[in-house]
Amino acid sequence: MRGGFYKFVAVLLTAAFCAVGANAAVKYVFLFIGDGMSVPQRMMTEEFSREVNGGGLYINSMPFQAITTTRAFDSFITDSAASGTAIACGAKTRNGRLGVDADGKKLVSVAEVARDSGKKVGIITSVTLNHATPAAFYAHNDNRGNAYEIALDMLESGFDFFGGGGLDGRNNKDSKSYKGEIYDVAQKEYGYAFAENMGLASLEKGKKAIAVRQKDGAMPYAIDDDSSPTLADYTQKGIELLDNPKGFFMMVEGGKIDWMCHANDAATTLRDVIEFDKAVKVAYEFAKKHPKETLIVVTGDHETGGLTLGFAGTGYQSFISRLAAQTCSFDTFKHRLGELAKNRGEEFSFEDAKPLLTECFGFYFGDDRDNPMRVRSAEKKQLEEAFDRQFKGENRSHSAFAVTALKCFNNKASIGWTSDAHTALPVITSAYGAGAETFSGAIDNTDISKKLKKLVK
Ligand SMILES: [Zn+2]
Structure with a gap:
């Protein structure tokens, strides 16, 4: 009799556990x-x-x-x-x-x-x-x-x-x-x-x-x-x-x-x-x-x-760990860039912005070709042109330089974005x-x- 009772309880318990898998x-x-x-x-x-x-x-x-x-x-x-x-x-x-x-x-x-x-x-x-x-x-x-x-x-x-x-x-x-x-x-x-x-x-x-x-x-x-x-x-x-x-x-x-x-x-x-x-x-x-x-x-x-995890310029190689070089959000970078531009006024130059690029994105502007964060001459040209679009002349872009710096950084880390x-x-x-x-x-x-x-x- 007791054995029957325990068996009955065991069946009930089994049913209860199975039900958790369904809808309990x-x-x-x-x-x-x-x-x-x-x-x-x-x-x-x-x-x-x-x-x-x-x-x-x-x-x-x-x-x-x-x-x-x-x-x-x-x-x-x-x-x-x-x-x-x-x-x-x-x-x-x-x-x-x-x-x-x-x-x-x-x-x-x-x-x-x-x-x-x-x-x-x-x-x-x-x-x-x-x-x-x-x-x-x-x-x-x-x-x-x-x-x-x-x-x-x-x-x-x-x-x-x-x-x-x-x-x-x-x-x-x-x-x-x-x-x-x-x-x-x-x-x-x-x-x-x-x-x-x-x-x-x-x-x-x-x-x-x-x-x-x-x-x-x-x-x-x-x-x-x-x-x-x-x-x-x-x-x-x-x-x-x-x-x-x-x-x-x-x-x-x-x-x-x-x-x-x-x-x-x-x-x-x-x-x-x-x-x-x-x-x-x-x-x-x-x-x-x-x-x-x-x-x-x-x-x-x-x-x-x-x-996307891969970029035309880096082929089959990936450099995701290079993202560790970034020390602040893009919002904070833009804010600090804006402050710097305000302080320097019309004198603000690409040279002035370089230390901030190094601090926020780890960009390296020296001659050591083995440094993975080295800014190559084509990248430097892009950055300088974007700098002029954002900070020089009449029709200034709101964020051309900041966006170009971020894109350059992402690409060094083999990262691409489409939207x-x-x-x-x-x-x-x-x-x-x-x-x-x-x-x-x-x-x-x-x-x-x-x-x-x-x-x-
Ligand atoms: Zn959402």
Whole structure:
């Protein structure tokens, strides 16, 4: 009799474990999105990390990988609003729309399904909290540009934790929906705790919270400033605040990978991919303690920049490790160049700019032909001509010299770019943990939401 009972229990347990693989609930679900992060961004960073840091990325070693298509309802090349909506809500929509379908009908996101199932929900990003990707998980608006209304949707969602960059348009008095400065409304009307910068550490469990690096704008680029709180710190704090018996759903976005791919800045991009990987590792450390109850999914929303690993001038050779010579973001370089030009006035010359090129990109202007960062005479000519276009004469270009310097640097590292916008390249979705095996083979970005919605219930 007893033997029969134990056999019965064993059958039940087997059924329960099998069900996890199909559609049973997973207690802890992490979704990481690298904005603009497709195969080239991941492989460039992998190669750089192996050569320079002595080890590859965790995200590239995850046990399940799926090639993932990204097209929008109305365009082969998606924007972040349409792809965010696809990943969050499981439906194609037109570029520019958030949380509504192609006909404008309101959609339901996986984060909302998790909330309604009793889970706690966290939304973390390195860009602003009401930017397209995070907003796709809580907002319903046919225009991603309606920052104030989207920020109100954020409060209305009732999600438990928002962390990372600040807000866009948080005190837009021109909005028809205006009801006060958003952080103020969040605390007075919606019961959120609010923390800025290292105030993150003092947030305590039990109260909904918004924690920003600073009130306005995105977090800094990792190459310029990797001080705390980082994306990994927000992820760690999110786990601490959200952990409860019913579990949580957490979306974490590395949003500035995309921004520097728009600028074709490879070295800054890969530093942000490394920072993103560190945040995923925080989830992995947590998952190791709860292996049967945790799912980690990592994806990108589209490719940005048409990045390629190889360049006509370098043939079969690759020099990705040369990207280590860059010491600041392209934004910071442009800013410092502008300051230098302002200080020198009309006297500003190419010779004056050389030390900055050396400091920011490692350019070498000496005679040693074996120095890989040596600026060859053809490159010097290009740089001088671009300098004149930006700083001399009547019709000055806004950034010809800065762009030419960056292009020259990228090419020395065997990197090429084809666009300053998004491209239609598919991305890779990676997964680890309970239910991870369904993220393999070939999928569409809408499938991520469809699969996750079954797993968070
Ligand atoms: Zn995007």
